Amino acid sequence: MMLAALGAAGQASADPATVDYSAEGGLPDGQRVSPFDLSSPAVYRLDPALLDAIERAADSAAAQGVSVGLTSGWRSPEFQQQLFDDAVVQYGNAEIASQYVASPQISKHVIGKAVDVGPAGADNWLIRNGSAFGLCQIYANEIWHFELASDYGGACPPLRPNAAG
Numbered sequence: 306m307m308l309a310a311l312g313a314a315g316q317a318s319a320d321p322a323t324v325d326y327s328a329e330g331g332l333p334d335g336q337r338v339s340p341f342d343l344s345s346p347a348v349y350r351l352d353p354a355l356l357d358a359i360e361r362a363a364d365s366a367a368a369q370g371v372s373v374g375l376t377s378g379w380r381s382p383e384f385q386q387q388l389f390d391d392a393v394v395q396y397g398n399a400e401i402a403s404q405y406v407a408s409p410q411i412s413k414h415v416i417g418k419a420v421d422v423g424p425a426g427a428d429n430w431l432i433r434n435g436s437a438f439g440l441c442q443i444y445a446n447e448i449w450h451f452e453l454a455s456d457y458g459g460a461c462p463p464l465r466p467n468a469a470g
């Protein structure tokens with residue numbers, strides 16, 4: 306009930322399209338930044354170990370002709386809340402929304418420990434090769450979302466169905 310109320314409040318707040326979230330880790334829709342672009346808070350506020358891993362993976366992918374960009378990295382709790390509120394509006398309730406967007410309380414983006422990668426060719430490259438850098442796909446329904454999660458043997462954990470599972 307409380308989350309639904311937040312969603313309703315979100316509708317009454319400023320139009321997200323008019324709010325500048327760049328300092329909160331927001332990136333322009335549809336645009337990607339290089340993991341080497343340290344001018345962006347979405348990049349430089351990542352956990353240093355994750356940033357190092359995605360940069361090493363990007364170098365390796367580039368050597369094979371695959372360009373790795375970030376569509377999202379670190380996000381402030383306020384920005385994550387806005388994304389969650391938007392999802393509640395889009396999907397109609399908090400329970401379904403939480404399968405697609407994590408709340409600020411559990412999102413790994415808020416603590417700089419998750420990256421969203423694009424384009425799809427880069428996602429597929431990382432799914433095949435990312436574990437060599439410690440990078441794992443976490444959710445079956447998010448081929449773009451990666452975290453440092455491989456074990457010392459380089460194996461990734463079993464996929465979870467979605468952000469709520």
Ligand SMILES: [Zn+2]
Nearest residue numbers: 419420421450
């Ligand atoms: Zn993500």
